[in-house]
Amino acid sequence: MKELALILILQLCYVPMLALRTISMVKKMTLLTSVFGIIECLIYVFGLSLVLTGNQTFWGLIVYALGYGLGLIVGIHVEDRLAIGYTSAIVNIRNKNEELIKFLRDTGFGVTIFEGEGRESTRYRLDILTKRNRESELLAIIEKFEPSAFVIFYEPKHFKGGYILSLMKRKRI
Incomplete structure (x- = not known):
């Protein structure tokens, strides 16, 4: 159960980071894009490794996908708050x-x-x-x-x- 909660939390961090990296890339903010990309990659690899190596593969995948969808909502709100540009x-x-x-x-x-x-x-x-x-x-x-x-x-x-x-x-x- 702890692993499922961790997967959800990681997705809620990963997807907003993905959104911020994409936005900073479109706006040609090179250093910020790189920093967001590094953080995004670390979260992604760690989260995916939990899903692929855990015993709860089916539920892990469901939580992973659910976290991704919820992360999109969080990412939109974070970007809206930052209002870059x-x-x-x-x-x-x-x-x-x-x-x-x-x-x-x-x-x-x-x-x-x-x-x-x-x-x-x-x-x-x-x-x-x-x-x-x-x-x-x-x-x-x-x-x-x-x-x-x-x-x-x-x-x-x-x-x-x-x-x-x-x-x-x-x-x-």
């Missing part, structure tokens, strides 16, 4: 809400404004680039000032220059 929000609003724009800028968000023609009227588009861990804060601010705003989030892969880059150099964000 940046996000780009495109916010479409009906009126040029100066109060919203000023508040966003005063709160540290870089905002670029575009004016365009919608189907029924003039629209304003706000382009906002921020760290992913501030995404929910940004959404709450937008909801407070412009509850009917249309918002889309994208995850940029590369960016060069601009407000965020100058902030990163000054503050090391």
Whole structure:
């Protein structure tokens, strides 16, 4: 029974580590990817050896698979909490809400404004680039000032220059 609990615990550690390694690899974080990979490999080999050498092969396999599935859920929550990287929000609003724009800028968000023609009227588009861990804060601010705003989030892969880059150099964000 102890071995089954250990297998489950190992899977709950292994799979989130796999998720973090994959995410850091996609984001080209070389050293972090390597560290996660080493830890992941050690957990994987140890856990698999328990399953393959134990007396409870059938139950060990079931617990191993169950742990993997639960580990995926844990991995998603861990990554969501860490929110590594940046996000780009495109916010479409009906009126040029100066109060919203000023508040966003005063709160540290870089905002670029575009004016365009919608189907029924003039629209304003706000382009906002921020760290992913501030995404929910940004959404709450937008909801407070412009509850009917249309918002889309994208995850940029590369960016060069601009407000965020100058902030990163000054503050090391």
